Structures are given as C-alpha cells and as structure tokens.
Amino acid sequence: MTFELFYWPGLQGRGEFVRLAFEATGTPYVEIVQGDAPARGMDGLMHTMDDPACTDPPFAPPFLRVGDELIGQTANILAYLGPQLGLVGESPRARRWVNQLQLTLADLVDEVHDAHHPIASRLYYSQQRAEARKRSADLIEYRLPKFFAYFERVLANNPQASGWLSEAAMSYADLSLFQVIAGLDYAFPRAMSGFPKAFPRAQAVHDAVARVPRVAAYLKSPRRVPFNTTGIFRHYKALDRVSPF
Amino acid sequence: MTFELFYWPGLQGRGEFVRLAFEATGTPYVEIVQGDAPARGMDGLMHTMDDPACTDPPFAPPFLRVGDELIGQTANILAYLGPQLGLVGESPRARRWVNQLQLTLADLVDEVHDAHHPIASRLYYSQQRAEARKRSADLIEYRLPKFFAYFERVLANNPQASGWLSEAAMSYADLSLFQVIAGLDYAFPRAMSGFPKAFPRAQAVHDAVARVPRVAAYLKSPRRVPFNTTGIFRHYKALDRVSPF
Numbered sequence: 001m002t003f004e005l006f007y008w009p010g011l012q013g014r015g016e017f018v019r020l021a022f023e024a025t026g027t028p029y030v031e032i033v034q035g036d037a038p039a040r041g042m043d044g045l046m047h048t049m050d051d052p053a054c055t056d057p058p059f060a061p062p063f064l065r066v067g068d069e070l071i072g073q074t075a076n077i078l079a080y081l082g083p084q085l086g087l088v089g090e091s092p093r094a095r096r097w098v099n100q101l102q103l104t105l106a107d108l109v110d111e112v113h114d115a116h117h118p119i120a121s122r123l124y125y126s127q128q129r130a131e132a133r134k135r136s137a138d139l140i141e142y143r144l145p146k147f148f149a150y151f152e153r154v155l156a157n158n159p160q161a162s163g164w165l166s167e168a169a170m171s172y173a174d175l176s177l178f179q180v181i182a183g184l185d186y187a188f189p190r191a192m193s194g195f196p197k198a199f200p201r202a203q204a205v206h207d208a209v210a211r212v213p214r215v216a217a218y219l220k221s222p223r224r225v226p227f228n229t230t231g232i233f234r235h236y237k238a239l240d241r242v243s244p245f
Numbered sequence: 246m247t248f249e250l251f252y253w254p255g256l257q258g259r260g261e262f263v264r265l266a267f268e269a270t271g272t273p274y275v276e277i278v279q280g281d282a283p284a285r286g287m288d289g290l291m292h293t294m295d296d297p298a299c300t301d302p303p304f305a306p307p308f309l310r311v312g313d314e315l316i317g318q319t320a321n322i323l324a325y326l327g328p329q330l331g332l333v334g335e336s337p338r339a340r341r342w343v344n345q346l347q348l349t350l351a352d353l354v355d356e357v358h359d360a361h362h363p364i365a366s367r368l369y370y371s372q373q374r375a376e377a378r379k380r381s382a383d384l385i386e387y388r389l390p391k392f393f394a395y396f397e398r399v400l401a402n403n404p405q406a407s408g409w410l411s412e413a414a415m416s417y418a419d420l421s422l423f424q425v426i427a428g429l430d431y432a433f434p435r436a437m438s439g440f441p442k443a444f445p446r447a448q449a450v451h452d453a454v455a456r457v458p459r460v461a462a463y464l465k466s467p468r469r470v471p472f473n474t475t476g477i478f479r480h481y482k483a484l485d486r487v488s489p490f
Contacts, residue, residue: 073348103318104304120383138365
C-alpha cells in the first residue's frame with residue numbers, strides 16, 4: 001500500500017501535519033503535486049480533486065490517496081494514519097481524546113491563518129492589512145494565551161505524567177503541537193519570546209519532538225519546505241507584538 | 246448509560262449538531278447547563294469544564310459526559326455517537342467519509358461565525374461591523390457557492406443515489422447539512438432566496454431531514470431554541486445581500 005499525499009507545492013500548510021506523521025515514523029510516502037498528469041504540474045492535483053466522476057472528493061488539500069480511496073481533512077487523515085503508524089494509543093477512548101486534541105489544534109491553526117486573512121482567503125494580505133493588524137493583536141493577546149494555557153493544563157494533568165499530551169507515548173497530536181509552536185516562533189518571534197517560560201510543558205513537547213532522530217533529520221532535509229509568507233504561519237513584522245506571556 | 250450534553254444556554258450554537266443526532270433517533274439525553282452545581286446556573290458548566298483535576302478537559306462546549314469521560318469537539322462527539330445511534334454506515338471507510346464531510350461542514354460553520362465576528366469573538370458585533378460587512382460579502386459571494394457546489398457534487402456522485410450524502414441512509418452529516426441550511430436561511434434570507442434552485446440536492450436533504458417525524462416534532466417543541474443573534478447564524482440586515490446563486 002503506497003500512501004500518496006496531495007498538497008499544494010511550495011508551502012508547509014496543513015499538509016505538514018501529515019508529513020510529520022510519515023517522517024517521524026519513517027513511513028514511505030509519495031508527495032504528489034503533479035498527480036495523474038506530471039507534465040501539467042499542479043493541474044494534476046486539481047485534476048484528482050476535481051475529477052467529476054469521483055465519489056469521495058475532498059473539499060481541499062491535503063488529501064491522501066490509498067488504493068481507490070481519497071481521504072481528506074487533516075484531522076481525519078491523522079485519525080486514519082495514527083493507529084497504523086503507532087502514533088495513537090490502542091483504546092477507543094485514547095483515540096477519541098487524541099482526535100479531540102487534534103481538532104482543538106486545528107481550530108487554533110484556523111485562527112492563526114485568519115490573523116493575516118481576516119476578511120477573505122481569496123484576497124492578498126496587502127488587501128486586508130488594517131484588519132489583519134487588529135485580528136493579530138487579538139490572537140496574540142487573548143487567543144494564544146487561552147489555547148496554550150489549555151494545552152499546558154492537559155500536559156500537567158496527563159495521569160501518566162509522560163510529558164506527552166496523551167498516555168505514555170508521543171502521538172500525532174504532539175507532532176502537531178510541535179508544528180504549531182514552530183510556526184508561531186517563525187511568525188511572531190517577539191510575541192513568542194516569552195513562551196518557553198510561560199508554557200514550559202508545551203515548549204518541552206516542541207523540543208522533544210524536534211529531537212526525535214527521524215524528525216531532526218527531516219527538519220534538516222530539503223523535504224522540509226522553509227516557512228514562508230504563503231503558508232499558514234507568516235512573518236509580517238507589522239503583525240508581531242510584544243510578548244503577552 | 247446517560248448521555249449528558251453540556252452547552253451554553255439560550256442558543257443553538259454548535260450544541261445543536263449534537264442535539265439533532267439525539268432528537269432524530271429518539272435517544273434520551275440530559276442537557277446540562279447548571280452542571281454539578283444547579284443553584285449556580287452556568288457556573289456548573291464552567292465548573293465541569295474548568296475542574297482543575299480533570300484529565301480530559303474540553304477546550305470549549307459542546308461536550309458530552311459519558312460515565313467518567315468528557316468528550317469534546319462537535320465532530321469528535323458525532324463520530325462517537327454516530328455508530329451507537331445508527332447515524333453512520335458500518336464500514337471504516339464510510340465512517341471516515343462521513344467524518345470528513347462533517348469536518349468540512351464544521352469549516353463552513355466557522356466561516357459563518359467569523360462573518361459577523363471577523364476580528365475577535367471576544368468583542369461585540371457592533372465593534373466590528375465594518376469588517377463584518379466585508380467578510381459577509383465574501384462569504385455570500387464566494388464561499389457559500391464554493392461549499393454548496395461541493396456538497397451538491399457529493400450528493401450527485403453518491404453511488405447509491407439515495408439523496409443522502411453517504412450510502413443509502415441518513416447520517417449525522419445530513420442532519421448537520423440541514424442545520425447549516427436552516428441557519429443560513431435565517432441569517433441571510435435574501436442571499437438564500439436563490440438557494441433551492443441552485444442547489445436542489447442539498448435543499449432536498451434539508452427538506453427530507455425536516456420531515457423526519459422525530460425531527461419535525463423536535464423543531465416544533467420548546468426544546469428547539471429559536472435562532473437568535475447570540476448564536477453562530479445571526480440575522481443582521483446589514484450583512485445580508487442579493488442572492489449570488
């Protein structure tokens with residue numbers, strides 16, 4: 001079974017949460033941008049997604065193709081991969097809990113995206129700069145502290161006191177928490193300067209994930225697309241602020 | 246096993262997607278606002294959610310309490326309830342597909358919310374009216390057509406041609422599609438006037454769900470909180486527009 005990952009080229013985006021699951025576990029996968037029609041570049045991705053005969057079309061990338069099945073929505077992809085890749089506990093309860101954490105991280109990711117695109121995804125940042133300044137201020141001052149106080153509490157209350165979000169081992173939600181913190185460090189270096197002290201348990205998850213040998217190797221490889229201003233986490237100096245933490 | 250649903254009082258909100266699953270299947274549930282401390286009103290909900298000893302705290306309502314487990318995130322709650330309530334197919338593939346559809350509906354719900362709150366959830370609508378006008382215009386002209394063209398395609402391509410989103414029977418995603426269309430009808434009556442002709446298959450799901458006897462009885466009961474301007478779907482005349490469909 002080959003895992004084929006379809007995502008936009010040139011950015012980490014939501015595809016990165018799936019890539020990290022593959023990379024952290026040494027799972028072979030094929031990244032498809034050119035899709036079924038290599039000569040046509042991105043048309044291949046669009047061709048697969050927009051195939052009029054498709055009975056399980058995704059609304060948007062990322063999506064996986066596994067055999068004749070397309071699996072879309074990041075959290076749904078990870079709920080599917082997690083058990084196969086050993087990135088979630090065995091019990092149904094542990095799987096629900098990790099899925100719940102992943103969905104809460106997905107909500108945060110949406111809010112980070114909308115901080116630079118509060119009016120319309122379709123328009124450029126430069127067309128909504130004034131609104132982006134207001135929404136970013138709210139994100140930094142109110143939303144980041146609220147979300148990370150929550151994750152800090154989850155880490156503190158894990159009955160297994162493992163340092164991971166759920167049970168005794170790293171789950172895909174830990175990989176995603178790493179990615180969110182790494183992305184925020186890139187986007188808002190001033191605001192995040194106080195993060196390690198304010199949220200030591202979340203920071204420790206970030207650091208532990210970065211040290212996993214396969215993850216460390218991936219982060220140094222050319223497969224890790226650098227953060228840039230076309231992804232979810234964007235560094236615009238005008239949107240960064242003094243640390244609220 | 247008693248299902249206890251925790252949600253904010255006085256609005257449908259995201260709790261309604263869970264209520265509809267219970268109501269459509271005649272499943273007993275207890276709605277808890279007052280939580281563990283009835284005399285303290287909403288403090289009971291907050292008390293449960295913010296209990297410092299909780300090992301599986303939800304980030305936000307709605308959440309279920311089942312025995313000693315708290316289950317949060319709407320799509321996660323429905324993925325848990327669906328199989329027990331007969332609101333999703335038996336196969337893992339069908340369950341992934343319905344979860345994927347639910348997550349896409351959840352994305353749309355987030356966008357509808359942000360149309361009246363594009364800057365900050367924490368602030369009043371009146372504090373972000375100008376921005377709300379811009380974002381609502383984009384929602385109505387670009388996002389609603391994109392989302393509903395997608396659902397129309399899913400309905401058209403269902404191999405079982407059942408009129409439902411997945412396989413042969415109504416799933417929880419159909420209930421949620423009903424709720425989204427009903428909410429948009431309330432919020433944007435002008436914009437939605439062209440909907441039934443433009444998206445006849447989605448409209449037919451809405452109408453079929455509304456005719457399910459248990460749903461019809463629920464919608465007429467006092468348990469159905471009326472739409473109002475504290476929920477996700479809000480009618481503000483200034484945000485409605487001529488139909489793009």
